[in-house]
Amino acid sequence: MSDFEIRTLDADELRAASDLFRDTVHFRPADDTEWERLSRAYQAGGSIGAFGPELIGTARFFDAELTVPGGARVPMAGVTSVGVRADRTRQGVLRALMTVQLEQLAARGVVCANLLASEAGIYGRFGYGLATRSRTYGVDRHRAAVRAEVPSGGEVELLDLDRAFEVCPVVYERLEHRAGMMTRPEVLWRFYESQARRHTQPTKALVHHGSEGPDGFALYRVEGSAGHPWTKTLEVSHLFTGSPSAFAGLWRFLLGIDLVDRIVAEERPLDEPIELILADHRRGNVDRVEDEHWVRLVDVPRALAAREYGHAAPVVVEVVDPLLPGNSGGYRITPEGAERTDEAAGLRLDVATLGMVYLGTWRPSALAEAGRVEVRDPAAVVAADVLFGTRVASWSGTYF
Numbered sequence: 001m002s003d004f005e006i007r008t009l010d011a012d013e014l015r016a017a018s019d020l021f022r023d024t025v026h027f028r029p030a031d032d033t034e035w036e037r038l039s040r041a042y043q044a045g046g047s048i049g050a051f052g053p054e055l056i057g058t059a060r061f062f063d064a065e066l067t068v069p070g071g072a073r074v075p076m077a078g079v080t081s082v083g084v085r086a087d088r089t090r091q092g093v094l095r096a097l098m099t100v101q102l103e104q105l106a107a108r109g110v111v112c113a114n115l116l117a118s119e120a121g122i123y124g125r126f127g128y129g130l131a132t133r134s135r136t137y138g139v140d141r142h143r144a145a146v147r148a149e150v151p152s153g154g155e156v157e158l159l160d161l162d163r164a165f166e167v168c169p170v171v172y173e174r175l176e177h178r179a180g181m182m183t184r185p186e187v188l189w190r191f192y193e194s195q196a197r198r199h200t201q202p203t204k205a206l207v208h209h210g211s212e213g214p215d216g217f218a219l220y221r222v223e224g225s226a227g228h229p230w231t232k233t234l235e236v237s238h239l240f241t242g243s244p245s246a247f248a249g250l251w252r253f254l255l256g257i258d259l260v261d262r263i264v265a266e267e268r269p270l271d272e273p274i275e276l277i278l279a280d281h282r283r284g285n286v287d288r289v290e291d292e293h294w295v296r297l298v299d300v301p302r303a304l305a306a307r308e309y310g311h312a313a314p315v316v317v318e319v320v321d322p323l324l325p326g327n328s329g330g331y332r333i334t335p336e337g338a339e340r341t342d343e344a345a346g347l348r349l350d351v352a353t354l355g356m357v358y359l360g361t362w363r364p365s366a367l368a369e370a371g372r373v374e375v376r377d378p379a380a381v382v383a384a385d386v387l388f389g390t391r392v393a394s395w396s397g398t399y400f
């Protein structure tokens with residue numbers, strides 16, 4: 001029996017939960033000004049705490065919607081601010097928090113939960129699988145130019161921070177969302193605003209206006225290098241575009257900003273065509289490829305029914321989910337959709353591995369080669385690659 005209890009936190013307990021979480025990731029507590037902003041990032045009723053008897057662990061979520069392959073949007077929860085006090089770790093507190101939270105999410109009709117993991121070894125045991133990846137790349141500004149034939153035509157407007165947080169949320173919702181992208185509720189924009197205002201260097205925004213109105217934006221900040229204050233790096237974040245001319249137009253503008261040596265764009269889609277728009281593709285370098293969203297399918301039948309599939313022979317997949325056993329069982333996946341079945345399965349996998357293939361990021365055959373998908377029918381894994389594959393790389397671009 002555990003010596004702690006889990007319950008939902010009241011509004012007046014959220015600051016203590018924030019302080020505890022920040023301490024677990026080695027951040028100082030928010031001061032009064034910062035908490036005033038940050039508290040707006042907390043969804044009412046979305047935080048839980050472990051008490052033993054004082055607060056020793058916490059986790060929270062907020063509601064959003066996730067775009068799945070084919071364009072449908074499903075209810076998702078963004079899970080974040082998970083931490084256990086250092087003197088109470090490895091005693092089952094996280095497991096208890098995750099168990100209660102998953103029950104809460106299932107009860108409120110959430111189809112999937114997404115998170116960004118501090119360490120890769122933590123969340124698989126709770127059914128989360130690495131579902132999207134991103135890359136960070138840098139561009140040598142002095143030697144980079146956009147190719148002449150790259151689409152152009154729009155205009156770029158420079159905004160200050162106040163305007164940025166009025167305009168960018170509106171533009172974001174106008175854009176077509178690729179699979180893996182999520183809606184950004186007000187609480188999330190408040191979180192980004194709080195982060196931007198905390199920085200000593202100013203954050204600015206660019207909005208691209210195309211022929212049908214605003215169709216892209218980027219936030220950026222310029223930092224000097226340690227010991228070399230005039231060697232400047234421009235860091236791009238929150239770059240979203242709805243057309244090739246918006247992507248190229250924003251990059252043309254960024255490349256034209258004076259007193260910048262290098263432009264770094266973090267957490268970009270794996271298939272973003274930066275190399276293709278540069279006159280010399282070697283002026284753009286990939287710094288790293290990294291984890292992005294981990295997805296936990298909370299309601300497997302709804303999740304599988306919501307997405308579209310490629311054209312291949314039907315496959316029966318057996319899913320194993322010890323934490324939410326209602327998800328366990330066979331599913332028949334066809335180009336027309338997915339439904340439960342009692343037919344013999346060609347593939348067997350746990351719910352975390354299903355999270356890895358759900359948005360098309362990993363091929364079932366690659367996971368089979370790694371021993372993570374059990375293949376009972378070799379033809380099934382070939383078909384599953386096509387059924388679950390996506391034309392465009394899935395990507396979120398939203399951190400929390």
Ligand SMILES: CC(=O)SCCNC(=O)CCNC(=O)[C@H](O)C(C)(C)COP(=O)(O)OP(=O)(O)OC[C@H]1O[C@@H](n2cnc3c(N)ncnc32)[C@H](O)[C@@H]1OP(=O)(O)O
Binds near residue numbers: 080088094117
């Ligand atoms: C979405 C986000 O917010 S990401 C941020 C996560 N928070 C942090 O990284 C802050 C620093 N770390 C912590 O606060 C804690 O160590 C936590 C939250 C990661 C783990 O909390 P704990 O209460 O120690 O976990 P708990 O004791 O319930 O362990 C559950 C299982 O996870 C394993 N586990 C716990 N932490 C880790 C880890 N960092 N790496 C690998 N495995 C881990 C345990 O060994 C245990 O394994 P088992 O299922 O085989 O028994």
